[in-house]
Amino acid sequence: MTDKQLTTTAGAPISDNQNSQTAGERGPVLMQDYQLIEKLAHQNRERIPERVVHAKGWGAFGALKITEDISKYTKAKSLQKGATTPMLARFSTVAGELGAADNERDVRGFALKFYTEDGNWDLVGNNTPVFFLRDPYKFPDFIHTQKRHPKTNLRSAEAMWDYWSLSPEALHQVTILMSDRGCPTTPMQMNGYGSHTFSLINDQNERFWVKFHFKTQQGHAHLTNAQSAAKIGETREGYQEALFGTIENGDFPKWTMQIQVMAEEDAEKAAFNPFDLTKVWPHADYPCITIGEFELNRNPENYFAEVEQAAFSPSNIVPGVGFSPDKVLQARLFSYADAHRYRIGTHYEALPVNAPKCPVHHYHKDGNMNFMGQQTGNSDAYYEPNSVAGAPREDATQAEPPLKISGDADRYNHRDGNDDYSQARALHDLFDEGQRARLYANTAEAMQGAKADTIERVLAHYDQISPAYGKGIRAARKALNA
Known part of the structure; x- marks a missing residue:
């Protein structure tokens, strides 16, 4: 196979990609070496701002x-029996930066x-x-607790537990x-959830509230804190290696x-x-209905182009799928x-x-990096409404109920009248003795570095979830500090 001709970004052939142009063998570099300038200038711009959250990801x-x-629930074409839809999946940690380790304890x-x-x-x-929250007003505050302290530039257990002690939801x-x-072992060994409540809308314009679940077929596997630390000591790229491999x-x-x-209508009742x-729907009242599966079968050819530049937004919906009054979703x-307009363009x-x-x-219209031109199919149709034949028109039949x-x-005070303990209690009570012991130990470890009064404040909440929960964490802290 004949090798391809190396060129500049403008298509000019490059004769020498090893040596800069200089005024003599020992002289200074020449400004006319546009190929060198192009190469250095591009390198300075190779990175884009990382995501504020979910910076480290694998797809x-x-x-x-x-x-x-x-x-009977939805008219969405991609959710009809027999439909096959191409897709991209991206898994990520929440708190860590782009260079963080994959196998940390994190959502x-x-x-x-x-x-x-x-x-x-x-x-x-x-x-x-x-x-962690039910009101979006608190999202920036919560994320600040997961990021670095402005003075120490270190993660702060005090900030995290101080916030949680004042936010029982x-x-x-x-x-x-x-x-x-x-702490899932790999991306393949964890479930996924839409988490929010969404809408499904059928052909009769009837709306149903829906929760989406994606259950792993690979089985669940998790690391303890010690195993996580050992894994990170071996590699900071455990998830990337596992998924890609x-x-x-x-x-x-x-x-x-x-x-x-x-x-x-059941939402009111x-x-x-x-x-x-912050709440799940009881499965006894709203059982999970299996509707299909997805398979991941192709790795990206270029990580930056296809994963780092991948832009996901819950505002991207299709006919038959809609939103809900979930405040955080809104x-x-x-x-x-x-975030994508800022980060990518x-x-x-x-x-x-x-x-x-x-x-x-x-x-x-226009804007930075408009490389696709007019999207209306007619150069005269650059405003709306217009009388241009064949121009894009609104379609009232696509309106949601x-x-x-x-x-x-x-x-509205989102903490007034809300029960922030019973679902956490139900989850705690589902755990067996070994799972509870690890829960207490993990929580106690995570509290290291927080102030004593902050810890007591949050332990008071754990006591309300379950006396056994608070007692277990206290015992784990005593053992840890013995």
Whole structure:
């Protein structure tokens, strides 16, 4: 095979890619060496801002296959029985920076992009069915506790536990984080969840509330804190090695897709707030329904282009899928897309990994890196409404039914009248003796470095979850500090 000609970005052939142009063998470099300047200038711009959260991630491509009929719940074409939809999955840690170790105890991001015939559908969740907060106003504050102290530039156990001691709604998620499932061995050995409540809308314009679950078919496997430390001592890239190697070897991982469904009118009758991100829906009342599975079977050819530049946003939905009054979801509809516009650029969704596989027609104009030109198909159609023949038009048939839940606009105290203990208690009580012992030990270890009064404040919450929970952590702390 004949080698390709090396060129500049403008296509000019390069005769020497080893040596700079200089004024004589020992003279200074010449400004006219545009090839050197291009190379150095590009290197200075090779990095883009990392994600504020979920910076360290691992991704692969595959396909979603729907095996069951749920047309009574949704008209989404990609969720009809027999549908196969190409997809991209990205797994990630939450707190760590781009160079952080993979196998730390942390919540894992579980982001899925489905390239449907009606546009991209992004389901951006975690490996936990709940999260640390129910009001998005607290999200920046919470994330600050997971990042570095502004003076020490170190992680702060005091900040983390001080915040949690004053935010009991977080303790359900903290219990999961400090349990065995807080440190999955590989991306293939953990579940994924949409976490939020979403909508499904059928052909009759009926809305159903839905929770999305993705259950691993590889079985669960987890590391203890000691095993995690040993693994990180061996490699900081454990997840990348595991995911890439597994797929490269032809052993394609799979997840079973399930949904929980609630009738729209039942939301007003439920004993709990079905839009509260700190709560799960009881499976006895809303059983998981298996509807299909997805398989990951192709590694990216270029990590930066296809994983680092991959942009997921819950605002990307398709006909038949919609939102809910979940407060945190509503805020994410803005913040995720806005983060990508800042991090990647105005036209981030035109990049190949983010571009829909269906025709795209919009009136967004100009902006940095507009390399696709006019998206209306006609240069005269650059505003709307217009009378240009064949120009893109709105389609009233695609409107969703209005939400039936409403109330007076106000700032409601999300902690008033909320039970932040019973679901954490139910989870604690599900654990066997060994799982509880590890939960107590992991929590006690994580408290190292926090102030004594902060620890007592948070232990008071654990006592309310269960006296055994608080007692177990105290005993683990005593053993740790003996």
